[in-house]
Amino acid sequence: MPESTLILNASAIQRALMRIAHEIAERNDASSEVVLVGIQRGGVTLARRLSALLAGIWSHPVPTGSLDVSMHRDDLDRRLSPAMHPTVIPFDVTAKTVVLVDDVLFSGRTVRAAMDALNDFGRPKRIQLAVLIDRGHRELPIKADFVGKNVPTALAENVHVQLGETGGADAVHLEKP
Amino acid sequence: MSWNRKHLLDIESLTPEEIITVLDTARAFKAVGERAIKKVPALRGKTVVNLFIEPSTRTRISFELAAQRLTADVINFSAEASSLKKGETLKDTARNLEALNADIIIIRHSATGAPHFLSRFLNACVVNAGDGAHEHPTQALLDTFTIREKKGKIAGLNVTILGDILYSRVARSNIWALLKLGARVTLCGPSTLVPRVFEQMGCRVSYNVDEAIADADIINLLRIQHERQRKSMFPSLGEYVSLFGLNKKRLALTKPDALIMHPGPINRGVEIDSEIADCRRSVILDQVTNGLAVRMAVLFLVNGGKGPQEVGAS
Numbered sequence: 394m395p396e397s398t399l400i401l402n403a404s405a406i407q408r409a410l411m412r413i414a415h416e417i418a419e420r421n422d423a424s425s426e427v428v429l430v431g432i433q434r435g436g437v438t439l440a441r442r443l444s445a446l447l448a449g450i451w452s453h454p455v456p457t458g459s460l461d462v463s464m465h466r467d468d469l470d471r472r473l474s475p476a477m478h479p480t481v482i483p484f485d486v487t488a489k490t491v492v493l494v495d496d497v498l499f500s501g502r503t504v505r506a507a508m509d510a511l512n513d514f515g516r517p518k519r520i521q522l523a524v525l526i527d528r529g530h531r532e533l534p535i536k537a538d539f540v541g542k543n544v545p546t547a548l549a550e551n552v553h554v555q556l557g558e559t560g561g562a563d564a565v566h567l568e569k570p
Numbered sequence: 571m572s573w574n575r576k577h578l579l580d581i582e583s584l585t586p587e588e589i590i591t592v593l594d595t596a597r598a599f600k601a602v603g604e605r606a607i608k609k610v611p612a613l614r615g616k617t618v619v620n621l622f623i624e625p626s627t628r629t630r631i632s633f634e635l636a637a638q639r640l641t642a643d644v645i646n647f648s649a650e651a652s653s654l655k656k657g658e659t660l661k662d663t664a665r666n667l668e669a670l671n672a673d674i675i676i677i678r679h680s681a682t683g684a685p686h687f688l689s690r691f692l693n694a695c696v697v698n699a700g701d702g703a704h705e706h707p708t709q710a711l712l713d714t715f716t717i718r719e720k721k722g723k724i725a726g727l728n729v730t731i732l733g734d735i736l737y738s739r740v741a742r743s744n745i746w747a748l749l750k751l752g753a754r755v756t757l758c759g760p761s762t763l764v765p766r767v768f769e770q771m772g773c774r775v776s777y778n779v780d781e782a783i784a785d786a787d788i789i790n791l792l793r794i795q796h797e798r799q800r801k802s803m804f805p806s807l808g809e810y811v812s813l814f815g816l817n818k819k820r821l822a823l824t825k826p827d828a829l830i831m832h833p834g835p836i837n838r839g840v841e842i843d844s845e846i847a848d849c850r851r852s853v854i855l856d857q858v859t860n861g862l863a864v865r866m867a868v869l870f871l872v873n874g875g876k877g878p879q880e881v882g883a884s
Contacts, residue, residue: 461598462609464870473574474592474874477598523790 396569400532400544403563406525409541410439413523416539417492423564424451426518427490432507432525433478435496437524443494458482462506488514496554498524501535526565530551577689577696579870580705580763581746589685592867593715598720600863602639612870613642621664622648628834629723630698633676636865663879664688674869695872703737703798708742708868709833712861714751716853717788717861720829725752730782732814733792733841736763740833741792745771762803779814790831790842791816807840808827817843823881829853
């Protein structure tokens, strides 16, 4: 039975997202240029929540989409083919500030794949990265612009993000093997 | 997610979950085809060989485009222009292609089991693009994809397959796929082309078209495979048209939302009236579009099915 430690509870997650939303608003004066794209699967729910929070701050809706990066992964011939989830980007990303949203930033390879995948939809003016947890161990020169919480981890450990939309209460656990 | 196969040889050996995995994956690839940039790098650096020992245009083009949309390199190999004419065996031909580091070999052959044979000694992935009168798995996958897309489900639907069943690999693959996914399958056509033995697979066999299509949600029409028939299987084409051809009068007897499918190439005025082929209930061109997405999904999945072995090796 793996040992599991609570890192963030529901209210801490809510506070972290609110802080990230304010930081995104502070960084981006031209609010109409900002769109959110959640990375499947964990980032999609977070992008929707951030979108609602930003809509409250800016008093206008913020376009939000979802992106599956399976087809752009760099390990496709080293593993079983991953399950596909919908990519829905119902707006043009060209000349927009795209905030990519993911739950956990780890090696950085998913974010690299996401940036490649995003290129197929247009040429954003800039891409920013928001993550709930940064657990370190980067394998690529990628850094998040907005971080909910930095969590030092060992490689063998696992960060488990659970959000109410997909069942259970909001919580982030660090699982030791 | 359930797919760990390196080959796609037939539908018979697939589980319902594996079929659903292909259909779900194909949905994602269909969305790629609707974008301005229709290409993804999933098979970048891979080599795909179309080994078509039996002539084909649409299936070969569909596989070729599918491979290109996945950024693979594609070689087309046809029997007419090959050393098979000079006496080389299929095994040697396939081994030569593999010596060029082919990663995926797509084979169409007039002999049943040719893909299975290749899969026993090749390291490359093997995809069956039609073997004799045995199976044509990607056709059944694109047909079930189209049915699910249009009807929202497959289980519980009545599907009537009409025409030359005996010589049809499309029929066999479709029967396997549809039964595994919970549809009810009725076969209809001249008794010489629809033997009762198909009842053992779990199908209903009927020789009365009007009765066979009355409750159908899907009517899948098949072409008469003249090239496979060793003798005349029915008196005349004219008689076939009058007894089994789908015309406006027969269509009026069917459910108003019954869909008409055909794997192509269609013979207007034989198995299908020209007007019906172009009517709103015909999804024949949707099948072509979906075929591309399904073949992208198949190439993507078999490539991954090779994966764990490579990890073990590295």
